[in-house]
Amino acid sequence: MNDFRILVNNDKKYFIQTNDNGIININGEEKAASITKLGEHSVLLKLNEKLYHAVYTKLQNGNYTIHIEGLIYNSTVKTKLQDELAELTAQKSKSVKRVEFKAPMPGLILKIIKKSGDKVTVGAPLLILEAMKMENEMKSTISGTISNVYFKEGDSVEKGSTILTIE
Amino acid sequence: MFKRILIANRSEIAVRIIAACKELGITSVAIYSEADKNSLHVRFADEAYLIGPPQASESYLNKEKIIQLCKQKQIDAIHPGYGFLSENAEFISMVEKSGITFIGPSSKSVFLMGEKTSARKLMQQNNVPIVPGTVEPIENSEIGLKIAKEIGFPVMLKAAAGGGGKGMRKIFDESEFESNFQRAQNESLKAFGKSEIYLEKLVLNPKHIEVQVIGDMYGNYVHLFERECSVQRRHQKVVEEAPSISINCEIRNKITDAAILAAEACNYVNAGTVEFLMDKNKDFYFLEMNTRLQVEHPVTEMITGLDLVKLQIKIASGEKLDLKQENLKINGHAIECRIYAEDVENNFAPSIGKINHHQLATGPGVRIDRGIEINSEVPIYYDPILAKLITWGKDRGESIERMKRALKEYQISGVTTNIPIFNWILNNKKFVDGSFDINFLDQDFIPLLPDKWKKDLTDDYSEIAAIISALIKDFDHNVNYKNKVSINNQWLDQNHE
Numbered sequence: 001m002n003d004f005r006i007l008v009n010n011d012k013k014y015f016i017q018t019n020d021n022g023i024i025n026i027n028g029e030e031k032a033a034s035i036t037k038l039g040e041h042s043v044l045l046k047l048n049e050k051l052y053h054a055v056y057t058k059l060q061n062g063n064y065t066i067h068i069e070g071l072i073y074n075s076t077v078k079t080k081l082q083d084e085l086a087e088l089t090a091q092k093s094k095s096v097k098r099v100e101f102k103a104p105m106p107g108l109i110l111k112i113i114k115k116s117g118d119k120v121t122v123g124a125p126l127l128i129l130e131a132m133k134m135e136n137e138m139k140s141t142i143s144g145t146i147s148n149v150y151f152k153e154g155d156s157v158e159k160g161s162t163i164l165t166i167e
Numbered sequence: 168m169f170k171r172i173l174i175a176n177r178s179e180i181a182v183r184i185i186a187a188c189k190e191l192g193i194t195s196v197a198i199y200s201e202a203d204k205n206s207l208h209v210r211f212a213d214e215a216y217l218i219g220p221p222q223a224s225e226s227y228l229n230k231e232k233i234i235q236l237c238k239q240k241q242i243d244a245i246h247p248g249y250g251f252l253s254e255n256a257e258f259i260s261m262v263e264k265s266g267i268t269f270i271g272p273s274s275k276s277v278f279l280m281g282e283k284t285s286a287r288k289l290m291q292q293n294n295v296p297i298v299p300g301t302v303e304p305i306e307n308s309e310i311g312l313k314i315a316k317e318i319g320f321p322v323m324l325k326a327a328a329g330g331g332g333k334g335m336r337k338i339f340d341e342s343e344f345e346s347n348f349q350r351a352q353n354e355s356l357k358a359f360g361k362s363e364i365y366l367e368k369l370v371l372n373p374k375h376i377e378v379q380v381i382g383d384m385y386g387n388y389v390h391l392f393e394r395e396c397s398v399q400r401r402h403q404k405v406v407e408e409a410p411s412i413s414i415n416c417e418i419r420n421k422i423t424d425a426a427i428l429a430a431e432a433c434n435y436v437n438a439g440t441v442e443f444l445m446d447k448n449k450d451f452y453f454l455e456m457n458t459r460l461q462v463e464h465p466v467t468e469m470i471t472g473l474d475l476v477k478l479q480i481k482i483a484s485g486e487k488l489d490l491k492q493e494n495l496k497i498n499g500h501a502i503e504c505r506i507y508a509e510d511v512e513n514n515f516a517p518s519i520g521k522i523n524h525h526q527l528a529t530g531p532g533v534r535i536d537r538g539i540e541i542n543s544e545v546p547i548y549y550d551p552i553l554a555k556l557i558t559w560g561k562d563r564g565e566s567i568e569r570m571k572r573a574l575k576e577y578q579i580s581g582v583t584t585n586i587p588i589f590n591w592i593l594n595n596k597k598f599v600d601g602s603f604d605i606n607f608l609d610q611d612f613i614p615l616l617p618d619k620w621k622k623d624l625t626d627d628y629s630e631i632a633a634i635i636s637a638l639i640k641d642f643d644h645n646v647n648y649k650n651k652v653s654i655n656n657q658w659l660d661q662n663h664e
Contacts, residue, residue: 002641006633009618014633018641026634035638041524041580045635052631055524055580056639064639066632070574071587071624073632077640104513106547131517131547139514 005083007076098167099142103157107131112153118146120166127163142166168484169193169243169268174208175233176248178538179554180460181208184246187476188213196240198233200226202546207538216240221548227251230258234265244268244483246476250550253459256281270483272458276433280456284327284365286433290453293432295425298444298452300367308348311366315344318368324348326355327363334358335402337369370452372604373444374413375399377457378426379467381438381478383488388430390423391467391475392497398592400515400608405585406592407463408502409470412563412601418449429456438464438479444605462505462555465536469501469559500563502570504589508551508582512617515585517551520544523581528573532559532566535577545582553584567593588612591620 006014017025024033036044038053045052055067062077078086111128114120120140129136144166151163172188173196174181181197185208188195197212202221209215216236219226228251237245245262247253247270259274271277280286288302299318304327305311315322315338324347326334334355336347348364356362379391395411396404414422426441433456440461442454464475473490482488508518525541537554539545545553558573560566574589597603597611612620 002637002644004637004640006636008629008633009621011618012629012633014630014637016633016637018637024634024637026630031634033634033638035635035642037642039524042526042578043635043639045631045638047631047634052628052635053578054631054635055526055578056635057523057580058639058643062640064632064636065580066628066635067578067580067586068628068631068635069626070571070577070590071626071628072583073629075632075636077636104510104516105518131519136514136516 003080005078005080007078008073010074097142097144098147098165099144100162101126101138101140101164101166103129103159103161103163104138105129105131105136106159107136107157109151109153109155109157109163110135112149112151114146114149114164116146116149116164120144120146129157138163140166169480171196171240171242172244172246172270172480173198173233173237173240173242174212174246174248175227176246176251176253177203177206177208177227177549179207179536179552180248180250180462180538182211182538183536184248184476185211187474187480190474191477191480193480196242198227198236200548202544202548205542205544207540207543210540214240221546223251223548227549230255230261234261234267237267238265242267244270244480246270246480247459249459249462254281254457268483270479271437271460272433272435272439276435277458279433280458282327283325283329283455284363286455287365287453289432290429293428295429295432295453296451298367298370298454301365304363304365308345311348311364312341312344314366316341318366321369321371323367323369324351324364325367326351326359326361327365328359328361329355334364370444370446372606373446374411374604375404375442375454376411376414376422376445376451377440377442377461378423379438379440379461379464379475380426380430380435381475381482381488381490382430382435383482384436384485385487386431387488388427388435389488389490389492389495390426391471391473391495393419393422394461394463394466396463397603397605398598398607399605400613404463404505405608406502406504406589406598407466408500408563408566409466410497410500413445414449418445418451422451425451425453429453437482438475462552463503465534465555465557466501466503469534469557470497470499471495472498499559499561500566501557501559502563502566503555503557504570504574505552505585506554506556506577506579507585508545508553509585510583511585511588514616517547518545518583519547519551520582522579524578526576526578528556528576530573530576532569533557533573534559539579553579553582567599588620590626591623594623594625 002018004016022034033047057065064075066073107129110130121143124140125137147165147167149164171194174184185195194213197215198218199209200221252258256274256278259269262269287297321339324336336351352362374397378393382388394409396407398406429441440457443451445451510516522543534557539553558566558569
């Protein structure tokens with residue numbers, strides 16, 4: 001038996017307990033649920049009498065991308081313990097917020113607009129990343145001060161590399 | 168008829184052209200860059216040759232190398248597809264001189280239509296309505312402002328050499344004119360190497376209606392009706408359909424007549440598309456002519472039952488057009504959704520990677536033109552189009568319902584795709600009732616990014632996604648546990664021996 005806390009699209013939270021007998025408890029309600037793996041990324045869910053064919057990609061740290069019926073959902077799965085720990089740390093670090101700005105795709109840094117020490121507001125352009133011949137302006141998602149810039153103009157970055165941090 | 172055709176392109180359009188070659192009994196010869204050696208077009212072709220490194224300028228845009236290869240491999244004709252060299256008058260002229268047939272119009276027609284002011288002038292002379300404005304480049308901003316005042320604001324500045332939105336500026340007020348003029352010139356110079364700018368009246372909230380025309384070498388022309396492509400983002404089409412919901416028979420006759428006039432004016436041979444903007448009063452204006460096969464050609468094929476690529480090849484080989492306008496009819500309705508590898512939530516950033524799951528949509532009225540297959544790499548170097556999903560129905564309603572069904576079936580993973588946004592578009596009231604125009608996505612969808620558009624969706628599978636994630640996590644946990652147990656057992660067994 002496992003006790004999971006699942007956040008979908010950073011919006012809806014579900015409490016799910018799984019059991020060996022094919023019965024799950026979701027937000028206090030019991031349902032018959034079982035999955036059949038159809039392929040490395042393909043899964044069939046039987047939920048009570050209904051069937052759902054989904055495609056999933058397992059990412060790091062308990063994150064999943066789930067495709068169902070032409071729509072995409074991002075989920076984060078934590079065990080009860082992990083979830084409680086995360087909440088504790090979140091409360092502690094609330095005073096100092098630090099956001100790592102990661103490359104959303106591999107590409108070439110054409111231009112770095114802001115430098116270390118610059119103040120930025122939400123939506124402020126940070127840098128221009130070239131990928132697939134398109135110039136993509138990357139914008140800040142928070143307001144704060146740039147604390148570190150780890151790359152320079154002309155550098156290539158891999159997807160997920162931290163380009164700069166904002167505090 | 169040709170024996171060997173080289174396809175100077177990649178991805179879904181190369182695959183599409185190979186299919187036509189095969190049906191005509193012609194050997195299809197593909198070219199590929201180092202990034203494409205396992206791509207689908209290479210797998211489908213009869214022969215395939217490496218043309219160069221991944222960068223398009225070194226491979227699919229390398230004119231000399233492509234022509235040299237054609238000579239080495241006894242190629243009769245080149246099909247350029249769309250994009251890359253398809254509208255490059257210099258390349259077409261090189262092909263013509265080398266004695267190889269170019270499957271498309273002459274370099275002269277392409278040149279005439281490529282220069283936007285000369286094209287406008289030619290259209291005006293041939294009674295094709297153009298957007299009010301200049302037919303010559305404007306010398307300086309003072310003269311420009313004077314003309315703008317004459318025709319009335321708002322106006323639009325455009326690059327004479329232009330296309331794709333570069334060097335384009337909308338101006339709503341006199342005070343914005345001077346600075347915008349300079350910026351348009353600079354942008355044009357950067358993008359096209361020429362700073363020439365012309366001016367048009369801004370057509371407010373227009374629809375994009377285009378007409379497919381086709382002509383042979385003997386001066387015979389037919390049109391294959393219109394397509395509506397008003398669902399656009401930054402001048403890039405996203406959803407296309409045929410016929411248009413916005414015009415009746417009377418307007419259809421007028422606009423298709425104008426399209427034929429446009430084609431005749433530049434002695435056009437082969438398949439081409441005349442694009443128009445249509446305002447709320449159903450007055451339409453020539454926008455430009457695309458002198459090639461269009462991305463969205465399948466919707467026309469679906470409603471006419473014709474194979475446009477085969478027609479192109481036959482016409483290029485010197486055959487007479489065997490279609491009579493009076494025999495052509497619109498049969499039903501077709502819609503196309505362009506499936507791109509892009510992350511809509513992240514400012515439409517291109518997504519690259521390896522396709523690790525690919526389930527096609529099938530069944531009545533569904534067609535997929537694709538450049539991918541399971542294990543295909545989506546490289547960073549090219550246009551991020553993955554596939555085109557096309558559905559046909561006896562009427563618009565049925566084609567939309569089929570599209571919704573097909574979008575639920577079509578599964579791609581490994582890269583992020585734009586599939587989810589079509590659910591929003593196809594259920595949107597403006598799309599359904601036909602009142603959308605070319606600003607539809609920019610005004611109604613883009614402000615809902617990121618994530619807010621999802622609130623409009625009637626389907627919500629959040630709970631299902633949560634359950635699946637939990638059960639996968641559970642499953643993986645159990646597998647890991649069992650593996651550990653079995654490894655421990657092995658170890659025990661070994662120790663016993």
